[in-house]
Amino acid sequence: MRHTSLVATVAAAGAATLLIAACGSSTSSASSSAPAASTSTSASAGSAASSTAAGSSASSFLGCMVTDTGGINDKSFNQSAWQGMQEAQSADPGISVKYLQSTTQSDYVPNINTFLGEKCGIIVTVGFLMASATESAAKANPKQDFAIVDCSYASQCLTGAKLSNIDQLVFNTVQDGFLGGYLAAGMSKTGKVATFGGEDFGTVTIYMDGYWDGVQYYNAQHHAHVQVLGWNEQTQKGEFTGDFTNQTKGQTVTQTFISEGADVIFPVAGNVGLGAAKAVQTADAAGGKVSMLWVDTDGCVSAAQYCKYMISSVTKGIQSAVKNAVLSAATGKFAGGTYVGTLANGGAVLSPFHDFSGTVPAALQAELQTIAAGIEKGTIATPTKSPV
Amino acid sequence: MERVSAATAGRLPVLLPPGPARGGGAAPWAGRFGAPAAYLVFGLVDILVFGLHAKGDVTFSFTPEFAKVSVPNLSLAAAATAYCCGAVTAALAAVRLLDVLGVVAAGRVARRVLIGAVLFLFVIALLAWASGGQPIPFNVVNLLSGTLSESIPIMLGALTAVICSTSGVINIAIEGQLLLGAFCAAIATTVTGSLWLGLICGALAGSLVAAVLAAFAIAYRVDQVVLGVVLNTLVLGLTGYLYNAIMVPYGDTLNNPATFNPVKIPLLGDIPIIGPVFFDASVFLYLTYALLLVIHFGLARTRWGLRTRAVGEHPVAADTVGIRVLATRYRNVILAGLIAGIGGAYFTVGSVGSFGPDMSSGEGYIALAAMIFGRYTPFGAIGAALLFGFTTQLQSILSSINVPIQSNLLLLTPYVVTIIVVAGLVGKVRGPRAEGIPFVKS
Numbered sequence: 001m002r003h004t005s006l007v008a009t010v011a012a013a014g015a016a017t018l019l020i021a022a023c024g025s026s027t028s029s030a031s032s033s034a035p036a037a038s039t040s041t042s043a044s045a046g047s048a049a050s051s052t053a054a055g056s057s058a059s060s061f062l063g064c065m066v067t068d069t070g071g072i073n074d075k076s077f078n079q080s081a082w083q084g085m086q087e088a089q090s091a092d093p094g095i096s097v098k099y100l101q102s103t104t105q106s107d108y109v110p111n112i113n114t115f116l117g118e119k120c121g122i123i124v125t126v127g128f129l130m131a132s133a134t135e136s137a138a139k140a141n142p143k144q145d146f147a148i149v150d151c152s153y154a155s156q157c158l159t160g161a162k163l164s165n166i167d168q169l170v171f172n173t174v175q176d177g178f179l180g181g182y183l184a185a186g187m188s189k190t191g192k193v194a195t196f197g198g199e200d201f202g203t204v205t206i207y208m209d210g211y212w213d214g215v216q217y218y219n220a221q222h223h224a225h226v227q228v229l230g231w232n233e234q235t236q237k238g239e240f241t242g243d244f245t246n247q248t249k250g251q252t253v254t255q256t257f258i259s260e261g262a263d264v265i266f267p268v269a270g271n272v273g274l275g276a277a278k279a280v281q282t283a284d285a286a287g288g289k290v291s292m293l294w295v296d297t298d299g300c301v302s303a304a305q306y307c308k309y310m311i312s313s314v315t316k317g318i319q320s321a322v323k324n325a326v327l328s329a330a331t332g333k334f335a336g337g338t339y340v341g342t343l344a345n346g347g348a349v350l351s352p353f354h355d356f357s358g359t360v361p362a363a364l365q366a367e368l369q370t371i372a373a374g375i376e377k378g379t380i381a382t383p384t385k386s387p388v
Numbered sequence: 389m390e391r392v393s394a395a396t397a398g399r400l401p402v403l404l405p406p407g408p409a410r411g412g413g414a415a416p417w418a419g420r421f422g423a424p425a426a427y428l429v430f431g432l433v434d435i436l437v438f439g440l441h442a443k444g445d446v447t448f449s450f451t452p453e454f455a456k457v458s459v460p461n462l463s464l465a466a467a468a469t470a471y472c473c474g475a476v477t478a479a480l481a482a483v484r485l486l487d488v489l490g491v492v493a494a495g496r497v498a499r500r501v502l503i504g505a506v507l508f509l510f511v512i513a514l515l516a517w518a519s520g521g522q523p524i525p526f527n528v529v530n531l532l533s534g535t536l537s538e539s540i541p542i543m544l545g546a547l548t549a550v551i552c553s554t555s556g557v558i559n560i561a562i563e564g565q566l567l568l569g570a571f572c573a574a575i576a577t578t579v580t581g582s583l584w585l586g587l588i589c590g591a592l593a594g595s596l597v598a599a600v601l602a603a604f605a606i607a608y609r610v611d612q613v614v615l616g617v618v619l620n621t622l623v624l625g626l627t628g629y630l631y632n633a634i635m636v637p638y639g640d641t642l643n644n645p646a647t648f649n650p651v652k653i654p655l656l657g658d659i660p661i662i663g664p665v666f667f668d669a670s671v672f673l674y675l676t677y678a679l680l681l682v683i684h685f686g687l688a689r690t691r692w693g694l695r696t697r698a699v700g701e702h703p704v705a706a707d708t709v710g711i712r713v714l715a716t717r718y719r720n721v722i723l724a725g726l727i728a729g730i731g732g733a734y735f736t737v738g739s740v741g742s743f744g745p746d747m748s749s750g751e752g753y754i755a756l757a758a759m760i761f762g763r764y765t766p767f768g769a770i771g772a773a774l775l776f777g778f779t780t781q782l783q784s785i786l787s788s789i790n791v792p793i794q795s796n797l798l799l800l801t802p803y804v805v806t807i808i809v810v811a812g813l814v815g816k817v818r819g820p821r822a823e824g825i826p827f828v829k830s
Contacts, residue, residue, distance in 0.1 A: 071628070071745070073636045192524075194788065200795050227523070232790050239787040242799045246749035247740040248541075249784075252534045256785050259453045259530035271744045278647070278740040287454045305644060305742075 061330040063088060063097040064120035065322075066111045068127035070244070071101055075302050076270045077318050081126045081149055084322030088330070091323070095121075095330050108133035122147060122167075122329040124322055128157045128203060138163045145334045147325040149318055150203050152338050155388050164336040167329075169321040170388035171341035173314065175375050176348045177210020178217070178382045179368055180293050180314040183350070184264035185218035185226040186364040187311055189289065194229040194262035196239035196253050196276075198269030202386035204240075207268045207295060207314060209233045209384035217371070217380070229262050236385055241272050250275025258283050258290055264311065266293040273299075277306035284309065291356070298351040311356045317347035340388060344376045420488050423499075427481035427506050434474030434513040442466035444521025452529045452664045459660045466520025473513040477506050507809070511782070518791045526789075531781055532665040537739065539777030540672050541566055541748070544731030545755025546762065546769035547676075547683055548594075551724035553764055554687060555717050556700035558824040560616025561601045562728050563752025564623035565594035569732020571627045574743035575635075577645035577736075586645060586737045587730065594729020595722050597623060602721040606714055609826035620752070628745045635743060643742045648672070672730070672738045676770075679727060684766040696720055700820035703827040713827045728752070761806065763817050772806065779805045 065085050067078045085097040100111040108130050115123050116137065123144065125134045128151040135158050138146045147167035151157035155170065184193040195211050197204040208231040215228050231238035241249040250272035254265050258279065265280060267273035276292060277299075283290045294303065294313035303310075321339055328334055341347015350368070353360050374380035446466040450459040480502055487494040494502070519526040545562040552559035572593035577586030597619055604610040635643040648671050656667040666673075687693035695716055698706035703713045736743050754776055762768025779802040787798055 071632065073632045196788075229524075229790075230788050235790065235792065237787075237790060237792065237795055239784065240795050240799060243749055245744060245746040246751075247744055247747055248537070248735055249749075249780075251740050252537055252781065253784050253788070255453075255537075256527075256530055256534060256781075256788050259527040260524045260788060271747075274742060274744065275740045283453065 061092075061095045061121040062119065063095055063122055063124070063326045063330070064115040064118065065097065065099040065124040065126065066108065066115065066130065067099055067101045068129060069102055069104060070127075070270075072099065074270065076244075076296050077149060077316070078126050080297060080316070080318035081124060081322045084319040085124065085326060087319065087323045088326035092327060092330055095326065097326070105129060109137075112137045116141060116144065121145065122326055122334065124149070124325065127151070128201075131157045131159075134158075134166065135160055135163070138166050141165075145329050145336075147322070147329075149322065152388060154338065155202065155386075165334075167325050167334065167336055168338040169318070169325060169341070170338060171316045171318070171321075171348050172206075172382075172388050173316050173341075173348045174206050174210035174213070174382045174384040174386075175343045176314045176350050177207040178214040178375065178380075179210075179343075179350050179372060180207075180266060180312065181211035181214020181216075181228075182218045182371060183214070183312060183360070183364070183368060184211070184266060184293060185215045185224065186367070187291065187360065188226055188262075188264050190261045190263045191225060192227045192229060192260065192262040193264040193266070194239075194254075194257035194260075195266040195268060196230045196241065196250075196257075198241055198244040198272055200240055204268050205231075205236065206384050206386040206388065207266075208238065209386060210314075210382060211266055213382055213384075221367075229257055229260060233383070233385065241269055244270040244272055247272055247275035247278075251279045254279035255283075258288065263288070263290045264292065265290065266295070266314070268295045270296070274303060274306075277303060277309060280309045281306065294351075300351070300354040308355045310354065311360065312353050313351035315349055315351050317341045317345075317349070321347060342376070343372055421485075424481045424485040424488060427477060427484055427502075430506050430510050431474045431477030431481055434470055434477055434510060436474075438513040438517035439467055439470035439474055442470050442517045442520045446516045446520040446522075447525040448515075449525035449527045450529055450661045451527075452533070453527075455664070461525055464516070466516040469516040470513040473509040473516070477509050480506055518786050519789060522789050524789060526785070529661060529664055531778075531785060532662075533669070534781035534784070535774060535778040536665065536669065536673055537777075538780045539773045540670070540676060540738070541731040541734050541751050542755045542758055542773040542776060543676050543770050544672075544679070544734070545728050545752050546758040546773050547679055547766060548598075548724040548728040548731070549756050549759035550687075550762075550764060550766050550769050551683065551696070551727075552598075552721050553759060553823050554700045554820055555696050555720040556703060556820055556822040556825065556827070557602070557605055557717055557721050558612040558616065559598070559601060559721065559724065560613055560756060561597055561619040561623075561752075562616075562755050563748055563750065564616075564620040565597045565725055565728035566732035566735065566748040566752045566755075567620075567627055567746070568597055568623045569594040569729035570735035570747055571630070571732075571743050572729075573733035574645050574736035574741075575642055578642055581646075583646060583648055583737055587733050590733025590737070591726040591729035594727070594732055595725035598725020598728070599722050601725075602718050606717050606721075606826065609828075612824050624746060627743075631743065631745050639742070645737050645741055647737055647739065647741050670734075670738055672734045675730060680766055680770055687766065697820070699827070700822055703822050707827070707829060713829075717827070728755075731755075757806070760817055760819070764819055775809060776802050776806050 063085055065081060070076060070078045072082050073079055082099060089095050089097045100114060102108055102111055112123060112133055124147045126149045131151050134146055134148050142165055145165055147169055149169045152168035152170045153162055193215060195208050197208055212228050212231055212233040215226050218224060219226055239253060241253055250267060250269060254276040257265055265276055267276040273295060280290045280292050291309050291311050294310050296316050298315060299310045299313045300307035321341055343349055371380060375382055444466055445463050446469060448462045484502055486492045515526055545566060548562055549559055569590035573586040573590030576589035577583055601615060601619055604615050605612045650668055651671055653667040657663045695711050698711055699713045699716045707713050735747050758772035758776060759769045761772035783798050783801045787795060
């Protein structure tokens with residue numbers, strides 16, 4: 001009797017300790033922007049550190065990255081950013097890179113502080129949720145170079161006085177979203193195309209704004225009446241699944257769109273897009289002719305099993321932006337300021353058509369090139385209510 | 389440790405005296421007139437909010453996409469529809485008022501039907517307003533089949549919770565059981581190529597989490613709420629780690645499962661509207677039907693059910709008459725874990741295929757809520773799960789046709805509606821008396 005109560009007490013105490021860690025983890029990841037997955041091995045571990053097997057003896061420049069809560073394999077911005085870091089390392093043998101993973105939002109500051117003590121040449125923080133942590137660290141350490149992905153002073157993500165040691169990497173994805181919308185409208189047979197987001201964040205709705213713009217532009221050019229389901233730029237209201245993890249929700253939302261007659265679907269929701277792809281696959285197996293656009297990365301690479309349903313992907317060049325930021329810091333050319341990925345510099349472009357290269361009409365492909373040129377020159381406006 | 393045993397000993401007798409007599413005395417004024425007043429409010433909303441703002445025609449479509457047979461669409465004037473719904477609702481409020489005053493005597497079943505009718509009319513009026521004037525018909529089949537596919541994991545999780553709670557063990561670890569079930573089903577199906585093996589592995593994985601829960605809760609008497617939350621976090625971390633460590637690098641060979649195709653039941657599947665919704669669906673839905681019936685019958689009518697209720701209600705008495713309390717609890721919790729594991733397998737091999745981190749997205753907690761809202765009964769729990777699935781799907785359809793409501797606000801509706809309906813309909817819920825209290829044989 002006494003023995004078992006002892007065991008119970010110890011177990012309860014251990015469990016309670018774990019619960020404190022668990023509470024912190026679950027509450028903050030629920031409100032986070034990124035795919036809210038805990039990727040550390042232990043429930044109580046705040047962060048998981050990892051460094052690559054770079055020849056540290058030869059390297060003189062250390063590139064450091066703090067991930068958002070989505071983790072390093074989120075098929076989205078954290079993964080792209082880390083690939084950029086690794087590319088910088090392979091481009092210049094003098095660079096070595098490492099990352100710290102944030103399990104919850106409360107890990108941002110400690111992770112940045114850890115790197116501050118490690119003499120990093122540059123600290124890259126990923127995602128707009130890290131804005132205030134990055135800003136205060138940059139203010140306190142004016143000699144330390146920082147780069148932040150998806151966040152800038154212009155978009156009021158960074159709010160304080162402008163600091164010269166933060167390189168802001170943002171992407172004007174309204175431009176390639178516009179091309180995606182035009183492409184979708186041109187490919188639609190039913191006259192209805194659809195989009196949905198994970199959560200109502202500026203980095204999500206900027207894509208949806210572009211998509212909506214593109215469809216309206218197509219309608220104006222072709223006197224067509226293609227309809228956008230799931231988003232309206234003017235009212236800023238539309239369809240969101242509520243998170244970036246529930247793929248089943250992405251599937252049912254897409255089935256709803258298909259039942260309403262949409263035949264090109266554009267999910268802007270990270271992994272939830274896989275549910276959309278499954279719904280598209282099911283519809284095609286049932287005799288429908290539905291296709292989709294992927295977001296952020298080239299879907300034929302990141303979700304290759306669904307490549308044959310993807311007309312194209314509306315990408316965001318985080319990888320090359322991060323790579324360039326690290327390389328320029330390593331060569332002493334760090335300048336701070338804002339890098340805006342655009343159609344012109346390859347930071348926000350449509351991916352190749354892959355399996356659809358024979359299906360997209362040549363005329364439509366030519367129109368897309370004309371429009372791309374027009375957007376680059378500024379003759380075609382790409383309005384958005386979520387500017388970068 | 390003295391304190392712990394004293395506290396445990398002190399808690400038991402407090403919970404064991406018989407509860408207060410139910411329904412004693414007249415209900416207070418607000419309680420008696422609450423129901424008719426609420427109905428009237430619904431009727432007024434139908435008329436003043438939906439009716440006055442509705443425009444054009446609302447078209448209901450009853451055909452699934454790409455179906456060969458089609459049922460003709462139903463087109464109604466939106467405003468008139470909302471006004472009619474409001475008028476009928478007001479009439480129902482009057483009937484309920486007469487019932488309260490004792491002029492007509494409505495039974496319990498009749499009152500439930502009244503509530504159902506009021507809510508049904510409310511939804512119709514809402515749709516008339518939201519969908520009126522839209523060029524896209526409102527697809528009723530999509531609404532219903534989406535409801536079911538949203539609800540399947542919640543329904544299965546809720547059935548698990550019902551069995552565990554009835555046996556006297558709080559199972560908060562349903563979330564973890566779903567997630568590990570999803571993970572193992574994806575791996576097993578990809579590796580073996582067999583969907584059924586994947587389903588079985590998913591069920592066993594759910595059962596594994598349940599076994600850990602049972603061991604700590606029953607043998608070591610750890611606080612069951614804390615324990616459940618810890619297990620969920622453990623599974624979340626474990627599957628997240630394994631996903632990064634093995635599923636990402638070897639995605640094709642470990643995380644690329646096939647999925648179950650819908651199975652059409654002959655004859656029943658050909659019935660218009662309900663055929664494609666209820667009888668041309670995933671095997672998981674048929675499993676849910678079967679489990680619901682088995683558990684309902686089992687708990688209410690069998691020796692197993694009687695003993696299960698006894699150990700959850702009054703373990704000391706059960707022990708006295710020779711029921712093995714701890715063995716019963718172990719067996720029930722582990723068996724119930726199988727059901728949640730099947731629910732988890734639905735996330736991967738039942739719907740989207742590949743596994744993703746945290747893909748159960750908190751539905752295990754919703755399942756737990758559904759059980760409580762459903763008064764700890766299988767049918768009640770399934771009903772609450774379906775209500776949640778229904779509002780989720782309705783919200784999703786309304787978002788897709790650009791209803792002028794803020795997206796974030798609309799995303800809240802499933803939770804709000806569930807709370808309101810449950811608070812209004814269910815009233816006070818009493819769980820099994822010994823729920824969450826470890827049994828110590830004295």
